Structure formats: structure tokens, C-alpha cells
Amino acid sequence: MFRFLTAGESHGPCLTMIVEGLPAGLPVEKTIVDVDLRRRQGGYGRGGRMKIEKDAIRFLAGVRHGKTLGSPITMQIENLDWPNWEERMSAAPIEAEVEEVTRVRPGHADFTGSIKYGHDDVRNVIERSSSRETASRVAVGGLCRQFLSQFGITVRSHVLSVADIGYTTERGMTQDAYNDSLWNAVEESPMRCADAELTEKMIARILEAKRNGDTCGGVFEVVAFGVPIGLGSFSQWDRRLSARLGQALMSIPSVKAMEIGAGFGATRVTGSHVHDVLRHAEDGSWYHLSNNAGGIEGGITNGEPIVARVGVKPIPSLAHPLPSVDLSTGENIDQSRYERSDVCVVPAAGVVGEAMMAIVLTEALLDKYAGDSLTETMRNYHSGRK
Numbered sequence: 001m002f003r004f005l006t007a008g009e010s011h012g013p014c015l016t017m018i019v020e021g022l023p024a025g026l027p028v029e030k031t032i033v034d035v036d037l038r039r040r041q042g043g044y045g046r047g048g049r050m051k052i053e054k055d056a057i058r059f060l061a062g063v064r065h066g067k068t069l070g071s072p073i074t075m076q077i078e079n080l081d082w083p084n085w086e087e088r089m090s091a092a093p094i095e096a097e098v099e100e101v102t103r104v105r106p107g108h109a110d111f112t113g114s115i116k117y118g119h120d121d122v123r124n125v126i127e128r129s130s131s132r133e134t135a136s137r138v139a140v141g142g143l144c145r146q147f148l149s150q151f152g153i154t155v156r157s158h159v160l161s162v163a164d165i166g167y168t169t170e171r172g173m174t175q176d177a178y179n180d181s182l183w184n185a186v187e188e189s190p191m192r193c194a195d196a197e198l199t200e201k202m203i204a205r206i207l208e209a210k211r212n213g214d215t216c217g218g219v220f221e222v223v224a225f226g227v228p229i230g231l232g233s234f235s236q237w238d239r240r241l242s243a244r245l246g247q248a249l250m251s252i253p254s255v256k257a258m259e260i261g262a263g264f265g266a267t268r269v270t271g272s273h274v275h276d277v278l279r280h281a282e283d284g285s286w287y288h289l290s291n292n293a294g295g296i297e298g299g300i301t302n303g304e305p306i307v308a309r310v311g312v313k314p315i316p317s318l319a320h321p322l323p324s325v326d327l328s329t330g331e332n333i334d335q336s337r338y339e340r341s342d343v344c345v346v347p348a349a350g351v352v353g354e355a356m357m358a359i360v361l362t363e364a365l366l367d368k369y370a371g372d373s374l375t376e377t378m379r380n381y382h383s384g385r386k
């Protein structure tokens with residue numbers, strides 16, 4: 001069984017991940033994981049913290065001479081901001097008085113987390129509810145990406161919209177035209193949006209929000225190519241691949257919506273405009289004339305690219321804060337607290353989305369093809385495909 005756990009406070013010494021279930025003998029490169037970590041740190045709209053951090057993993061267990069051992073893999077990402085927080089975040093009791101955070105930010109976990117865990121100091125909530133944690137997921141996703149590449153599967157994302165700029169739900173294109181239009185120049189663009197003109201408008205929108213002391217959300221799309229037919233199942237609700245992707249993508253902090261394939265677009269037209277016509281090619285392969293299903297029918301992959309669009313809300317820390325409550329006094333206040341913050345995290349969330357999709361596909365591929373060593377998984381995969 002593939003599974004992973006992560007630990008680490010945003011301003012603690014490090015983030016730690018334990019990954020179990022990847023087969024032995026899988027070649028893994030730290031540099032491939034680090035590239036994803038760097039991509040997550042980038043994109044327009046990131047704040048001061050990202051100038052401090054230079055995320056990179058260190059393997060502590062489970063990898064030897066560049067290959068997995070089949071034992072649990074432990075990775076660590078150092079928090080370079082830690083020296084600035086060492087006293088405030090000390091595990092041992094300290095003499096000095098540390099100022100408590102008591103004014104909660106609407107939209108963050110400050111209020112719900114403080115009530116739930118009984119914390120007087122909201123800092124105790126912020127530290128783990130912070131999306132610093134998503135760096136850990138990207139590291140795990142970076143391993144999964146390397147596993148999936150053995151089977152010719154790639155996962156990529158791009159930005160579809162920022163606030164009210166961009167995004168159409170109805171594409172009305174064949175899969176080939178869609179793929180071509182989508183991935184041209186995506187790699188080169190810092191926003192990872194396929195359309196250069198739109199990218200400029202999105203950047204301008206982010207800068208406008210920043211000038212106004214505000215934040216903005218948007219939509220990213222994540223796509224997996226090369227996925228074989230037959231991952232996931234309809235036999236139980238929680239085995240549907242669409243459901244598993246829903247949980248994985250909705251677990252990204254600030255994500256408030258997710259659609260697969262034509263998604264909400266499919267609800268506005270009749271069935272004859274939605275369902276993807278199946279064809280059988282002369283070489284024996286299967287293909288569809290369109291991909292409104294987003295690569296999943298009946299909870300099972302159908303061999304087309306898996307396409308998910310994900311809606312991200314504007315992040316909660318506003319430079320011009322909203323009214324709120326001071327939890328220490330119960331007093332209604334004019335302004336909640338502001339601390340150093342991002343303005344827009346849609347491109348970064350897209351990279352986290354790639355990681356979550358890679359994780360779900362790794363889990364589903366191992367469910368179907370299993371194997372304690374890569375050789376065994378490969379053998380199962382190739383005989384299964386035949």
C-alpha cells in the first residue's frame with residue numbers, strides 16, 4: 001500500500017515526509033524533486049517569505065545509490081526562516097515573554113483552529129494550517145512523478161484565470177487541438193499560462209490587487225498524459241478515481257472548487273454534445289473523438305488525458321485587513337491582523353495540484369499493478385496492458 005505522512009510547522013526547523021510503498025529499485029533524483037519545489041515557490045503574487053526560502057530535499061532514509069530500497073523513504077526540507085523564529089518556536093519552555101496572536105483573520109484557520117484545539121495563542125494554529133505544508137506534498141509528488149515517468153505518465157498544470165481575467169468552461173475543441181493549444185509555451189511563461197497576452201493581463205490584475213492591499217484567487221488546470229486504461233473502480237464509492245482526485249485536489253488550502261473534464265460546462269448542454277465518441281484504431285488501440293469526460297468514465301481511466309480544473313479562493317491575509325474579533329477579549333474590532341503574505345497563489349497551487357494528481361495516480365497504479373520491486377511492477381504493467 002502506498003501512503004505518506006508529513007510533519008512540520010511553518011516556522012519550525014524543517015518539514016519532514018515519510019513515504020511508504022514505492023517499489024524497490026526505482027531510480028530517484030533529488031534534483032527532479034527540487035525543480036518542482038522551486039516551481040512551487042515561484043509565479044507572480046508570492047510574498048517576502050519566498051525570498052528567504054530555497055526549498056530543497058535531503059534524503060534521510062529509504063534511498064541508496066540513487067535507487068529506492070523498498071523501505072520507508074524519509075525526506076526533509078529545511079526552513080531557512082527558522083533562525084528568525086528559533087526562540088518564538090522553541091520546543092522547550094522559554095523565559096522570555098512571546099507576544100500572542102489573538103486577532104483572527106477571516107478566511108484562514110485562525111478562528112476555527114483556535115476554538116477546536118483550545119489555543120489562546122493563534123500562532124499555535126497558524127504554524128500548521130499555513131500552506132508551508134504544501135512544500136512537503138510537492139516533494140512527495142516529485143517522487144511519484146519519477147515513478148509515473150517509468151510508465152510514460154506525465155502531469156502538468158497551467159493557470160487558466162486570475163480573479164476575473166481568463167477562463168472559459170466550454171472549450172469545444174478536439175483533444176488534439178486542445179493539447180496543442182494548451183502546452184505551447186506553457187513551460188516558458190512564469191505564470192504557466194498558455195496565452196502570453198492573457199498572462200500579461202493576469203499579472204496586471206495581481207499587481208492591482210497588491211496596490212489595493214487586497215488578494216486574488218483564480219483557476220488552474222492540471223492534466224495527466226499517458227495514463228493507461230483501467231485505473232480506479234466503480235465498485236465502491238471511495239475507489240472511484242474521480243472521487244480520489246476530488247479529495248486530493250480539494251485538500252489544497254484555499255481550493256474551493258474542482259471539476260473534471262467539461263465539468264460544470266457539461267451541465268449546460270445536452271448529452272449529444274457531451275459524451276465522447278469511442279473509436280478503435282487499426283493498430284488495435286482505443287481513442288475518443290473528444291475528452292469531455294476528462295479521461296475518467298465510471299470512476300475508471302479511459303486512456304485519454306485526465307483533466308481537472310481547480311478553483312482557488314483569494315488568500316485571507318489582506319494588507320488592508322477586514323473587521324474581525326479579538327479572541328482574548330471577545331471584542332469586535334475594525335481590523336484583523338496582517339502579517340507578511342502572498343497576494344496570489346494560483347500558479348503555486350497549480351504545482352501542488354500536479355503533486356496531488358501524481359500521488360493519486362501512483363496510488364491507483366500500484367493498486368492495479370502492485371509489485372515490491374520496479375521490475376515486478378513493470379512486468380505486471382506490461383502483461384496487463386497486453
Ligand SMILES: Cc1cc2nc3c(=O)[nH]c(=O)nc-3n(C[C@H](O)[C@H](O)[C@H](O)COP(=O)(O)O)c2cc1C
Pocket residue numbers: 047107108109129130131132134252253254255315316317318340341342343345348349352
Ligand atoms: C501555496 C500557497 C500559499 C499560500 N500563502 C498564503 C499567504 O501567504 N497568506 C494567507 O493568508 N494565505 C495563504 N494561503 C492560503 C491559506 O493557507 C488558506 O487560505 C487557509 O488554509 C484557509 O483556506 P481553507 O479554508 O481552504 O483551508 C496559501 C495557500 C497556498 C496553496
Ligand SMILES: C=C(O[C@@H]1CC(C(=O)O)=C[C@@H](OP(=O)(O)O)[C@H]1O)C(=O)O
Pocket residue numbers: 010047048049050053129130131132133135253339340341342
Ligand atoms: C511559507 C510558505 O507560504 C506561506 C503560506 C502562508 C499561509 O498562511 O498559508 C503564509 C505565508 O507565510 P509567512 O507567514 O511565513 O510569510 C506564506 O509565505 C510556502 O508556500 O512555502
